[in-house]
Amino acid sequence: MSLLKVENVTMRFGGVAAVEDVSLSVDQGEMLGFIGPNGAGKTTLMRIITGVLRPQTGRVLFRGEDVTRWPVDRRIRAGLALAQQIVKPLASLSLVDNVALAAGAHRMVSPLAALLRTDRETERAKAGALLDFVGLGDALSMMPTELPLGDLKRLEVARALALEPVLLLLDEPLAGLNQGEARAMADLIATLAGKHRGIVLIEHNVREVSRICPRIYVQDNGRGLVDGRADEVLASPELRRAYLGEELA
Amino acid sequence: MAYEITVLTTMAISILFALSLNVITGFCGQVSLGHAAFYGIGAYTAALLTKSGIPLALALLPAAAAAGAVGFVVGMASLRVRDDFLAITTMGVAFLFVGFVRKQEMLGGEIGISGIPSVAFGRPGLLALSLLCTALFVLLTVHIRRSWMGFAFDSVADDEDTARILGIDVPRFKLWAFVIGTAGAGVAGGLYAHHIRFIGPDSFGFLESITALVMVIVGGIGSIWGVALVAAILSVLPLFLQFVDDYKLLLYGVLVFATVRYAPGGVAGLARTLAMRIRR
DSSP states (O other), X not given: OOSEEEEEEEEEETTEEEEEXXXXXXXXXXXXXXXXXXXXXXXXXXXXXXXXXXXXXEEEEETTEEOTTOOHHHHXXXXXEEEOSSOOOOTTXXXXXXXXXXXXXXXXXXXXXXXXXXXXXXXXXXXXXXXXXXXXXXXXXXXXXXXXXXHHHHHHHHHHHHTOOSEEEEESTTTTOOHHHHHHHHHHHHTTOBTTBEEEEEESOHHHHHHHOSEEEEEETTEEEEEEEHHHHHHOHHHHHHHHHHHHO | OHHXXXXXXXXXXXXXXXXXXXXXXXXXXXXXXXXXXHHHHHHHHHHHHHXXXXXXXXXXXXXXXXXXXXXXXXXXXXXXXXXXXXHHHHHHHHHHHHHHHHTOGGGTTTTOEEOOOOOTTHHHHHHHHHHHHHHHHHHHHHXXXXXXXXXXXXXHHHOHHHHXXXXXXXXXXXXXXXXXXXXXXXXXXXXXXXXXXXXXGGGGSHHHHHHHHHXXXXXXXXXXXXXXXXXXXXXXXXXXXXXXXXXXXXXXXXXXXHHHHHOTTHHHHHHHXXXXXXXX
C-alpha cells in the first residue's frame, strides 16, 4: 500500500490551471525527488498534499485514508510534516522552543490537556538532540532572527523531524544555499530516509536531487511529465524539453 | 478609608478587565475591539441576579458563564477572519451589544439598571471579593503562560499558518482564548456593576473597549504584570487628575502612539531593556 497517493488532482486559480490531472504516489521508505521548472506547480501540489489548498477535483490518500477534506493540523498529527520553501520560524521563540513546540504537538490535541501540562523538559531535550543532529547544537538558546538562511533551513528540517513524520515533504530546502551548503544539506536529507519514513524532496537543484534520490518525478505547466528511476528520467527527452525548450532539446 | 477602598476596588476590577483582554489579544494575538460587550454581559447578568436575591459571589459564576458563552459564539463567528477583519467584526459586536441593550425593557433600556444591591460587608466586602477574583485570574493567566496552552497561544499569535504546520488545531485554541478572556471580562463586569451600583448601555460603549486595549498595548502586549500595572494606574488616574477624565481619548491616543512608535513592547518591554542594560 502506498504511503501517499495523489489521484487526478486539479487546482485552478481563476482560468489558470496550476495543477491539472496530476497523479503521484510515494511508498513507505521511499525517497522521491520532485523537480520541474519555475511555475510547474510543485509548491501548489505540496500545498494540496498538506491541506493548505483544497483541489477542485481529485483526491489525496494518506496511509490509505482519504484526507482531501482534512484540515492541515489533522494531516500533520496523522504523520505528515512539511519543511516550507520560505522558512517561517516562530520569531518570538528560541530555536529550542521552536523545535520543542513541534515535538510536543501531540500534547496539544486537546486545549484542556495542554492547559493542565506545564513540563517541557522532555520535548526540550528531544529538540536539543534534533538541533544537534542538523548541526545547530550550539545555537539552542538563540533567536531565529539571529541566524542566516542556511541555518534557518536546518531549523525548518529539525522542526519537521520533531513531528516524527512517516512522510516528510521538503519544499526547496536547498534554495538560497551556496554549493557547499547545498551539498551538506543534501547529505543530511539523505540520512533522513528510513524503513518507515517516506520523503518527497522538491528541488530546482537537479544535481543534488539526482545524487540522493533513487526516483524522480518531473512536473511542468501543472502536468506530470515523467516519473521513474533517476538515471532514466535525467536521460529522458521530456525533461530536456521542460528545462531547455523544444528547440534546444 | 472609604475613599481608599473605592480606589483599590476600581484598580482591581480594571486589572481583571484588562488581563481578560490580554488573554485574547496579548497571549493569542487576536485583536478585539468589542471587549466591553462581555464586560456588559457580566454586569447585566450579575445585577439581575443579585436584584433577585442571589449573593454576588454566586452571581459571578453565571455572569462569567453568560459572557463566556457569548464569547464562544463570537469566537466561532470570528474564526474565518483575521487581523483587520477580526478587529472590525469584534467592533461590530460592541455596537450590537449596546444597540440590543437599549431596546430591552427587562434590562432597563436607555435608563439602565439602578439600585443594584450592595454586597455582604459593604464596600470592604466588595474590595475583598474583587481582590480575590483578580488574584485568581492573575494566577490562571500565569499558569496559562507556563502551560502548553500558552505555548500554543504563542505560536498562534506569532504565525497561524506555521502553527497549523506544527499540528496545532488553531481554531480550537483561538476559541479557548476567547472563552477564557470573555468569561474573565464577565466577572469584572459583575464586580463593576456592584461597585458603581448603576449600569446603563453607555457604561459599556466603544470607549470602554478601547480603554482595555490601551491598557494592554501600553502595558506590553502579552505581559501580565505590565498590563496589570498600567490598568491600575490608568483606572485611578482620573480620580486624582480631573483633566485626565476630560481628555481621556486624547491621552489614550498619545499613549498608544508613543508606545507603538517608541516602545512596541510597552512598559514591560522597557523594563526588560532597562534590566538588560543594568546587568551589562
